[in-house]
Amino acid sequence: MPRERAYIEAINEAIVEEMQRDPSVVFYGQNIALTDEDPMVKAFGRQRVRVTPISETAEMGMAVGAALVGLRPVVELLMTDFMLVGLDQVLNEAARMRFKSGGQVAMPIVFKAGYGFAAGWSVQHTNCWYSLFLGAPGLKVVAPSTAADAKGLMKAAIRDDNPVVYLHHYLLTLVPGEVPDDDHVVPIGLADVKRAGDDVTIVATGWMVQHALTAAQQLAGEGIQAEVVDPRTLAPLDTATILRSVEKTGRVVLVDQAPRHASVAALIAAEIAEAGFRALKAPPRLVTALDYPVPYSKPLEEHVLPSVEKIVQAVRGVLAA
Amino acid sequence: MEPLPYPDRDRLLWMYRQMVRVREFEDRVKRTFHEHPGMIRGHTHLGDGAEATIVGALAALRPDDYVLATYRCHGYLLTLGTPPAQMMAEIYGKATGLCKGLGGSMHLADPTRGFLGTSGIVAQGIPHATGAAFGIQVRGTDQVVLCFFGDGATKQGAFHESLNVASLWKLPIVYVLENNRYQAYTRVEMEDANAAAGEPLAVKARAYSMPGLTVDGTDPIRVWQEVSTAVARARRGEGPTLIEATFYRLSAHGNIIVPPPVPLHFEEHEAITVYKDPAEYEAARQWEPIPRFRALLRELGVAVEDELRDVEEAARAEMEDAVRFALESPWPEAQALECLYA
Numbered sequence: 033m034p035r036e037r038a039y040i041e042a043i044n045e046a047i048v049e050e051m052q053r054d055p056s057v058v059f060y061g062q063n064i065a066l067t068d069e070d071p072m073v074k075a076f077g078r079q080r081v082r083v084t085p086i087s088e089t090a091e092m093g094m095a096v097g098a099a100l101v102g103l104r105p106v107v108e109l110l111m112t113d114f115m116l117v118g119l120d121q122v123l124n125e126a127a128r129m130r131f132k133s134g135g136q137v138a139m140p141i142v143f144k145a146g147y148g149f150a151a152g153w154s155v156q157h158t159n160c161w162y163s164l165f166l167g168a169p170g171l172k173v174v175a176p177s178t179a180a181d182a183k184g185l186m187k188a189a190i191r192d193d194n195p196v197v198y199l200h201h202y203l204l205t206l207v208p209g210e211v212p213d214d215d216h217v218v219p220i221g222l223a224d225v226k227r228a229g230d231d232v233t234i235v236a237t238g239w240m241v242q243h244a245l246t247a248a249q250q251l252a253g254e255g256i257q258a259e260v261v262d263p264r265t266l267a268p269l270d271t272a273t274i275l276r277s278v279e280k281t282g283r284v285v286l287v288d289q290a291p292r293h294a295s296v297a298a299l300i301a302a303e304i305a306e307a308g309f310r311a312l313k314a315p316p317r318l319v320t321a322l323d324y325p326v327p328y329s330k331p332l333e334e335h336v337l338p339s340v341e342k343i344v345q346a347v348r349g350v351l352a353a
Numbered sequence: 354m355e356p357l358p359y360p361d362r363d364r365l366l367w368m369y370r371q372m373v374r375v376r377e378f379e380d381r382v383k384r385t386f387h388e389h390p391g392m393i394r395g396h397t398h399l400g401d402g403a404e405a406t407i408v409g410a411l412a413a414l415r416p417d418d419y420v421l422a423t424y425r426c427h428g429y430l431l432t433l434g435t436p437p438a439q440m441m442a443e444i445y446g447k448a449t450g451l452c453k454g455l456g457g458s459m460h461l462a463d464p465t466r467g468f469l470g471t472s473g474i475v476a477q478g479i480p481h482a483t484g485a486a487f488g489i490q491v492r493g494t495d496q497v498v499l500c501f502f503g504d505g506a507t508k509q510g511a512f513h514e515s516l517n518v519a520s521l522w523k524l525p526i527v528y529v530l531e532n533n534r535y536q537a538y539t540r541v542e543m544e545d546a547n548a549a550a551g552e553p554l555a556v557k558a559r560a561y562s563m564p565g566l567t568v569d570g571t572d573p574i575r576v577w578q579e580v581s582t583a584v585a586r587a588r589r590g591e592g593p594t595l596i597e598a599t600f601y602r603l604s605a606h607g608n609i610i611v612p613p614p615v616p617l618h619f620e621e622h623e624a625i626t627v628y629k630d631p632a633e634y635e636a637a638r639q640w641e642p643i644p645r646f647r648a649l650l651r652e653l654g655v656a657v658e659d660e661l662r663d664v665e666e667a668a669r670a671e672m673e674d675a676v677r678f679a680l681e682s683p684w685p686e687a688q689a690l691e692c693l694y695a
Contacts (some may be wrong), residue, residue: 097487125481
C-alpha cells in the first residue's frame with residue numbers, strides 16, 4: 033500500500049534505505065548529525081554520518097577522493113547557492129575525473145542541495161542554478177517535483193556510478209504525496225507525464241509542476257485539456273517523451289523558475305524547434321523568471337517569478353496563435 | 354620514537370634508478386618540442402629538480418597505499434611502476450595512452466598502482482586526497498595517502514579547508530608540500546606571508562594543530578626518513594602531517610603559453626627570463642639532487658661506477674623505447690569518448 037509522506041521525509045527515507053542496503057554509502061554535511069540522539073547517527077554511527085565544517089570545497093572535493101577509493105558519498109550541501117563557493121569541485125573535478133582517466137575510475141557521488149527558496153530569501157538564497165550543471169557533461173542532474181519522485185530519484189542517484197546533482201526544491205519540502213512502499217527507484221533520464229491532455233503541452237520542473245497542474249485545472253474549466261510533462265531529470269534530458277507530447281498537442285508552454293536565459297525551458301524550446309518544428313501549430317511560449325535577481329519584497333518577488341496566472345495566460349496565447 | 358632505519362643497499366639503488374628514470378623521461382618530453390614539433394599540445398610541466406622528493410617520499414609507502422598529485426605528475430607514476438611507454442603515448446595524445454588520449458600530460462592516472470589522479474587546477478586535488486583518506490578511515494584499513502602539491506597551492510582555500518578537516522578527523526594522510534620557490538612565475542616570498550617573513554611554509558601546520566616540518570627535498574634519504582615517520586604516524590591513526598620539501602624546479606613552469614600556429618617550446622627558467630638572475634639558477638644547478646646522490650652512493654660504496662652507468666644507460670634505452678612506442682601508436686577514434694559515463 034502506498035503511504036503518504038512529505039517530500040523531505042521521502043528523501044530521507046531513500047538515504048536511510050540505501051545506507052542500510054550498501055555499507056559504502058556515507059552521508060555528511062554542515063549542521064547535521066549533531067548529537068548521538070540523531071537517528072542517522074544511531075542507525076549508522078559516526079564513521080558514516082558526519083558533520084563537516086563550513087568548507088564546501090573540501091566537502092565536495094573529498095567526495096571525489098572518497099569515491100575514488102570505493103565509497104558512495106551523499107553530500108548534504110543545503111543550498112545550491114552554497115555550492116558556488118566550491119564549484120570547481122563539481123564542474124571541473126567530479127564531472128571530469130572519469131573521462132580524463134580514460135574511464136579507469138567511477139564517481140558515485142550525490143551532491144544534494146536545495147534550490148529556489150522563493151519565500152523572502154532575497155537574492156542570494158533563491159537561485160535556480162541548474163543550467164550551470166548542464167554545462168558539464170559527466171554530471172547527471174535531477175530535480176524531483178513529488179514525494180514519490182524525490183524518493184525514487186534519490187535511490188537511483190545513490191546507486192548511479194556517476195556524479196549526480198540532486199536538486200530538491202525548498203518550497204516542496206513539506207508537501208505530502210503518495211510514495212510506493214516497495215524499493216521504489218525512478219530511473220534517471222526518464223520524464224513523467226503528470227497530467228494527460230490533448231490541447232497543449234506544459235513542460236515544467238520542480239515547484240513549477242504544481243503551478244502547471246493548478247493552471248491545467250483552471251484551464252479545464254474553460255474546456256482546455258493541458259498535458260503536463262515533468263522532465264524530472266535535467267541531464268540527461270528525456271527529449272523523446274517531451275517531443276511525443278508536443279507531436280500530439282502541437283502547442284507547448286515551457287515553465288521554469290530560472291531566469292529566461294539560464295533556464296532549462298530555453299534549452300527544451302531549442303530541442304523542440306529543431307526536432308519537433310513540423311508538429312508545432314504555434315510558436316513555443318516560455319514562462320520563466322524575469323532576468324532579474326529574485327528581490328526580497330513579496331510583490332516584487334511575485335512579479336519576477338512565474339505564477340499560475342502567467343501560465344494560464346501563456347496557454348491561452350499559444351491556443352490563440 | 355623508534356630510531357629511523359637507514360635505507361638498505363637495494364633501496365638506495367632503487368632510489369637512484371627511479372631518480373634517473375624520472376629525469377630521463379622529463380628530458381625526453383622536453384626534447385619532443387624540437388624533435389617532434391606539434392606532437393605535444395597544450396601545457397606540459399616537468400618535475401626535474403623534484404626527483405629526490407618524489408622518490409624519497411614514495412619509497413616510504415606500501416604497495417596498497419594511495420598517491421595523488423598535481424598536473425606536474427610524470428615522476429610519481431614512473432616511480433610507482435607505470436610503463437613510460439603508456440605515459441609518453443598519453444602525452445602524445447595516442448590511443449595507446451594511459452588515459453586513451455583523453456587526459457594528456459596534466460591528467461595521468463593509474464589507479465591499479467595506487468595513483469588515483471591529479472587536478473590541473475592548483476590545489477584542487479588536495480581535497481581529493483583528503484577524501485581518499487576519509488574513505489580509508491571509514492573502511493577501517495591501515496592504508497595511507499600521500500598528497501603532493503606545490504608552494505602556490507598553500508594559498509588556496511582547498512588547502513586550508515582540507516588540512517582543517519584532516520586534522521579534525523585524524524585522517525591517515527601525509528601532505529607533501531613541494532616548495533620549489535616559484536608559484537608559476539611568481540617567487541614564493543612575493544605571495545606567501547610566511548616566506549616573506551623569513552619563515553618556512555611548514556609553519557602553516559600550526560594553524561591546524563598538526564605536525565609540520567621542513568626537509569631538504571634534494572636529499573632522498575632525508576625525505577624518505579621524514580615521510581616514513583609521518584606515514585607510520587598516519588597508519589597508527591594519529592592523523593596527518595605537513596612536510597615541506599624544499600628544492601628548486603630546474604625547468605620553466607611549463608612550455609610557453611601561445612596560441613597556434615606558434616610552435617611550443619620550453620624557455621629558460623623564470624629566474625633568467627623574468628628576474629634576470631642567472632646566478633640564482635646556476636647556484637641551484639650546483640645543488641642538483643641526482644649528481645649529489647650519485648656521489649654519495651660512490652662514497653658509501655653502495656655501487657661502483659659501472660653499476661651506476663648501467664642504470665643510466667638502461668633509463669635512456671627505456672625512454673627511447675617509450676618515445677618510439679608513442680610515435681608509432683595510432684590516434685584515438687571518437688569511440689574513446691564513450692567512457693564519459695560509467
